[in-house]
Every structure is written in C-alpha cells, then in structure tokens.
Amino acid sequence: MERRLALKNLGGLLLLPSLGIEETSPSKKPVLRIAHITDVHLKNEFGAPGKFIKCLHHLQSQSQKVDLILNGGDVVFDMNKENIKTINSQWRLVNDTMKNESDIPIRYCLGNHDIWWAEDSQRDVFYGKKYSMDQLGLAKPYYSFVQAGWKFLILDSVHLDIDKGWYIGKLGDAQFEWLERELASTHEDTPILAMSHIPILTALLMIEDNIVNKWTMLGGDMHTDTAKIINLFYKYPNVKLCLSGHLHMRDKVVYNKIPYLCNGAVSGAWWEGQPRETPMLLT
Numbered sequence: 001m002e003r004r005l006a007l008k009n010l011g012g013l014l015l016l017p018s019l020g021i022e023e024t025s026p027s028k029k030p031v032l033r034i035a036h037i038t039d040v041h042l043k044n045e046f047g048a049p050g051k052f053i054k055c056l057h058h059l060q061s062q063s064q065k066v067d068l069i070l071n072g073g074d075v076v077f078d079m080n081k082e083n084i085k086t087i088n089s090q091w092r093l094v095n096d097t098m099k100n101e102s103d104i105p106i107r108y109c110l111g112n113h114d115i116w117w118a119e120d121s122q123r124d125v126f127y128g129k130k131y132s133m134d135q136l137g138l139a140k141p142y143y144s145f146v147q148a149g150w151k152f153l154i155l156d157s158v159h160l161d162i163d164k165g166w167y168i169g170k171l172g173d174a175q176f177e178w179l180e181r182e183l184a185s186t187h188e189d190t191p192i193l194a195m196s197h198i199p200i201l202t203a204l205l206m207i208e209d210n211i212v213n214k215w216t217m218l219g220g221d222m223h224t225d226t227a228k229i230i231n232l233f234y235k236y237p238n239v240k241l242c243l244s245g246h247l248h249m250r251d252k253v254v255y256n257k258i259p260y261l262c263n264g265a266v267s268g269a270w271w272e273g274q275p276r277e278t279p280m281l282l283t
Helices: 048-060 084-101 130-136 173-184 226-234
Strands: 008-010 013-017 030-037 068-071 106-108 143-147 150-154 158-161 166-169 192-195 239-244 251-255 258-262
Touching: 030 048, 048 084, 084 130, 106 150, 150 173, 173 226
Parallel strands: 030 068, 068 106, 150 192, 192 239, 239 258
Antiparallel strands: 008 013, 013 030, 143 150, 158 166, 251 258
C-alpha cells in the first residue's frame, strides 16, 4: 500500500504528520505544528514592534497549538555597516519582544541582514556572524535537531563573496560535508526538513524586473550550489521539505518530489507596504 506525506502549508503554518500512517485513517494526527516566519526585519520604526507582537499573539491563539517557530533569518532590520548603537538597539528589541510576548519555542537561522559586513575585520566581536550568533545562542551558524520524530537541518546560506565585497548564497565545502554526514547518519524512516534563508530553489527570480528571456540569476538571490544540493537530496528520499525566505514573496517549486517553499516576509516590503503581489503577513 502506498503511503505518502501530506504537508499543509497554511500561510506559514505547517502540519508535519507522522510517517507510516495511512492518509485515510481517522486516527491520523499531525505530530508537530510549525510556524515558519521569516524576514521580520525588526526595528523601532514603522510601527514594526506592535505589528510583530500581533503576529506572535496570532500564532499563540491558534486552536491547534503551534509547537515550534522556525525563524528563517533577517531577524533584525539591518546590520550591514550600521553603527553599534543601532545594532544593539535592534537586538535588544528582538530579545525583549520574544521574552515578553511569546512562549513558543523558536529556532533561528541567519539572514544576510543579520550579518555585519563591516570593513574593519579586526573588530571580531562584531564583524561577520559572531555577534548575531551570540544574540541567538548559536554555537555554529548551521546545526541540526530532532523533534517529534522529524530531523531539522538549519542551514547557513549567507557567505561573503570576497571578490564582490557582498554576500552570496551557498553552503561552502565544510558545511556541505557536514550536510552529507547528517543525511547519511539519519535513519531512512526519519523525515527531514531543511531550512535556509536564501532559497535553494525558487522560480521567483523570473518575475524580477528583467528583460524578457534575459533573466539574471543573482548569486545573492538563490543558492549558487543548487545543482549540488538537489543532487545530494535525491539520494535521500526522506528529505521531505525545504523552507526559505529572503525574497519577501511566496512560491512553491516541487523538484524530485521535494517541495521548496519560499514564504513571504512578516515585514512585507520592510514594513512599508507589500512587495509585488505578496501582502505583509499577519499585520
């Protein structure tokens, strides 16, 4: 009898069922309900704190309890070459809001706006990813965990392109080797969900402002190692879902039976309207 995984995407709310239970079974219940929120870009302007609090309260008011929040990065408005006073203020707001307004467990990955690409690399406490990792309690920018029978792979998709002086979407050699080990060491019956900030695979780049039939795939908009990653995932049928954000729009691409969901931003167009046809979420 064929048994398959049913995933319900409810505007960023995901029901993750237990595998091995027939879809028609009346006793079938999801083992985990996840809220995927991304691109919050929190700061003390544009009414952002109050709107984000409304988002958190909405998640906690669900009739079916949300068990876990996955925050897909761009937690703060912007760390890119900001002064330390502004950076401290943004992170203080994030931590105070989460402490006072939400009791749902949360897991984070880093976005490009959570990284300070300052020119002075000698200021190690602020430069790069360390400051944000400390704020989020992360020992490494990529990691895995298991909950309710699911394995979660939280990826670090943002890296500095030395030649261009800006970021690029990829895993890098060390992280890719780690990903190979994680997949190989996971039992074949354990379903896997991967989350990155920058999409591994998306169709959204084709609706950017490009000349028809001359699309430009920018390395900061989608992973540059897409083929390498999807080839690896193909070897492991228990990879069931990939989540991302970054582009502030929504799409779903299914490739080799794996749905790649790019979800919209909580902040919309950085708290000033909506990007294209995708509304600001939960405001």
